[in-house]
Amino acid sequence: MTPIPIFYTSNFQRLKAAEVHYIFYKMIEITLPDGSVRKYESGVNSLDVAKSISEGLARKIIAAKVDGEIWDATRPLTKDASVQLLSFQDDGGKYAFWHSSAHLLAEAIEALYPGVKFAIGPPIENGFYYDIDLPEGKTIGLKELEALEKKMIELARQKNPYIRKEISKADAIAYFQEKGDEYKLELLEDLEDGTITFYEQGGFTDLCRGPHIPNTGLIKAVKLLNVAGAYWRGDESRQTLTRIYGITFPKAKELKQYLAMLEEAKKRDHRKLGAELELFMFSEKVGMGLPIWLPKGAALRDRLQDFLKQEQMRRGYQLVATPHIGHKNLYVTSGHYEKYGEDSFQPINTPKEGEEFMLKPMNCPHHCEIFAHKPHSYKELPIRLAEFGTVYRYEQSGELHGLSRVRSFTQDDGHIFCTPDQLKTEFLNVLDLTMMVFRKMGFTDFTAQISLRDPEKPEKYIGSKENWEAAEKAIIEATQEVGLPTVTELGEAAFYGPKLDFMVKDALGRSWQLGTIQVDYNLPERFQLEYVGADNQKHRPVMIHRAPFGSLERFISVLIEHTAGKFPLWLMPEQYAILPVSDRFGDYATKVQQELAAADIRGYVDNRNETLGRKIRDTELKRIPIMLILGEKEAEEGSISVRIQGVEDGDKGSMPVADFIAFFQELLAKEG
Missing domain, CATH: 3.30.980.10 (Threonyl-trna Synthetase; Chain A, domain 2)
Structure with a gap:
């Protein structure tokens, strides 16, 4: 065959002789995302492929994904390949x-x-x-x-x-x-x-x-x-x-x-709003990256935890609690210490020479020990453990950012120990839980990233090829079964198993990585976890790691920015503010507050010596969703004047307290 010179620039402009690539004339097959296959001469580039489809398409193409790797649109293709044409709208x-x-x-x-x-x-x-x-x-x-x-x-x-x-x-x-x-x-x-x-x-x-x-x-x-x-x-x-x-x-x-x-x-920056709404703070004396939850923030955090605890218990989880520290040998056994070393583990000095404890950087080894503390039969599986476990990782000071990147954070961690036959069903159940959590919080636009191992770098991972293939297959099949939109990334798996990371879009269209689900055959192997099967033989369980929130700190930071501090009514630390028009109505305001508290409705009385206009403005800045205004008419009639923030027909007029309680319950019901 005669070599054909191919000039490789963005528009086939002439290059110096040293830059000429010679490629033997042959035909190659290009497979497009829709499954169609087109034949071209070797040396064609992705931009030429786009032009062969339509000039309009070619004008939009700026790069290409060739066999899963992003390439220049002008780089020659010399063998059969799968090609996805990329515009600026693609990642x-x-x-x-x-x-x-x-x-x-x-x-x-x-x-x-x-x-x-x-x-x-x-x-x-x-x-x-x-x-x-x-x-x-x-x-x-x-x-x-x-x-x-x-x-x-x-x-x-x-x-x-x-x-x-x-x-x-x-x-x-x-x-x-x-x-x-x-x-x-x-x-x-x-x-x-x-x-x-x-x-x-x-x-x-x-x-x-x-x-x-x-x-x-x-x-x-x-x-x-x-x-x-x-x-x-x-x-x-x-x-x-x-x-x-x-x-x-x-x-x-x-x-x-x-x-x-x-x-x-x-305007929505969670650091700014967190201070204005008195949710959390940081102290140099306490230490960088160590958040302190103020009363309102702690109430918000507790309600998130209570919501997920109740949902988990309904789904058969058992709540556990583990220490904030662990012996070094625990993390050596799990493999985390070898993989992460000083990046994650902070030693704790003890009076005993040679004794090595670490601040807990993850909960999973502790949960493995819980499973291992007594024998198990296949009839007990699946065993679902859950914990709001606080962990510690030493992030570089320059990487710290409000609640979204901290050194101390609480994971809504759960670990499921199941048989291989139960794996798919359990994974689907966790998928359902995670998506329910997002929708409850108002996140309706999300995709998931399937993170697989890089087959070219086996040294990055632990465990057998067979176990990895089984774990990856379970994730892929489960996401396909529920029709969840996914993207796949090679090399992004955890060292012990593949994972599914949820990418959630906020109200401004920004994507955030929140919840995660991981399939793990390897930690049960390293901890020698066993159950007795129906054949009366010992078997290894499969382990699912899952955290729908990811971490409370990061989740709350995203939630603040997504809602601009206007949280769902059920989640608000303070759901209403009572605004007496003068001091004369302070006693009536207290009586109303007590009636609402008895109905489990949270709020406060603004009894400052300020004008009603000032009280209303301050209440709006605090993002309090409901204002209850009390004057002489309301005190005489035993009623309250109701105003809802952020809606066109927000002025609901005057109503008895009992009617407001019923109205409030209707608002909660609409949130699901």
């Missing part, structure tokens, strides 16, 4: 778009700050950042970001292609030695020859695996959001770098919408 498309934008930012920085050194510039959930080491005497603050934005737009309009080049390690080292960029040289130390690629756009070249969009012209709208400090490789003993955060979009209106969402998000 993989956003990944490539924002990765490319990080390179565009770096090009702009290098143009305005010659001599700058570059560390890393990854895409993140919303946008991207780049860590840089500026020349001596140079700084970048919020004022300088505007000039960088203008430079990025100027460079984007040049429509320079992102060109992928495979390069030897020796040549890569030589390039960055000449440039004097020690950060890239350190990154190269971890890479093997034959696996290294450069990407080039315009006058900028970077060490990068990709993927990238076809050209810079697709980037139409730019906003640099913040400047922060960051340690090189997260090591507090290393160089402090400048981190610049940004976000980009293919349309200006999308940026405008995003910035409006950011403004709304600031």
Whole structure:
């Protein structure tokens, strides 16, 4: 066969001879997501595939997923493959778009700050950042970001292609030695020859695996959001770098919408609302990342726990409690200590030499010991254990963020020990519980991520291949049976088993990882857990780990921002405020409060010496859903004037207290 030259750039522009790839002429089969198969000449790229379907589709495509891996849309396909075409609306498309934008930012920085050194510039959930080491005497603050934005737009309009080049390690080292960029040289130390690629756009070249969009012209709208400090490789003993955060979009209106969402998000920030609503606090004397629940927050937290406890007991769970510490040997047996080591485990000093206890970073080894403390028959299974167990993990100080990233948190942890035959039914039951919890809290838009092991890295996991395959099959079949929308990610499994993580969208369209379910054949093996089967022989149970909330702290942080502090009525720490128009009606207000308390309706009397208007405004700021206004008429008639916040027909007029109690119960019933 005669080799055909394929010129690899975003639009097949001519390259230097050294950049020409020769591929023997042959036909390959491309399988699309709908199952259809199309034949193309080897060397075709995903953008060409899109064009063969329609020009309109091709205009939207910025990347592709090839056999599960995100690729440049312009990268040649040389063998049969499954291809998913990605637009900006797809997560993989956003990944490539924002990765490319990080390179565009770096090009702009290098143009305005010659001599700058570059560390890393990854895409993140919303946008991207780049860590840089500026020349001596140079700084970048919020004022300088505007000039960088203008430079990025100027460079984007040049429509320079992102060109992928495979390069030897020796040549890569030589390039960055000449440039004097020690950060890239350190990154190269971890890479093997034959696996290294450069990407080039315009006058900028970077060490990068990709993927990238076809050209810079697709980037139409730019906003640099913040400047922060960051340690090189997260090591507090290393160089402090400048981190610049940004976000980009293919349309200006999308940026405008995003910035409006950011403004709304600031108003909903759970740290701000948590302080205003007096839910929780932090104290430097207590320690960073250790939340303290104030009375109203503790009431909210207790109601969440009570709700789930009752639901779990209805479903056959048994409640347990385990210590806040454990002996090191417990976590050595489970395998957690080997896998996580100092990242998760904090030792506790005791007077006895050689004795090693740890703050509890997870509950599952303790629950394994509960199962192991006595013999079990197959007739007892499944055994469902549940605990609101507080655990401790030492997060880096720079990663702490309100309640969503803390060092002490309480998991709504549950562990089910069952026979292999019971696994699917139990998994379906846990799925039902988790989805019921989300809907009860007002989360109606959620998907699930199936996290499987990476078959290329078996050293990351414990247990046999057969057990892993059985566990993965159980998760996949259960989600298919209930029609749950899922995405699958290789390499994201826990070290002991695959898992199902729920991604919940809040009122602003942001996704949060909350509940999780995991299937585990391996911890029962490590703890030598057994039950006697119908054959009178000993067998290993299968273990399901599950936490519908995930952690109370993180769940509450998301719930605060989702509801803007206007929680469901059943969950509100204070469901009403009684507002007497003057001190003369204080005794009547107290009498009404006592009647409502007897009906299990929670609230308070605002007996401050303030005007009614001021009391109403303050009640609204506290997000109290119901205001009960008392004046002379109400006191004479034995009634209350009812006003509901946040609804058009909120003024319900005057009614007897007994009628209000019935009305309140109707409101609760509507919440389900």
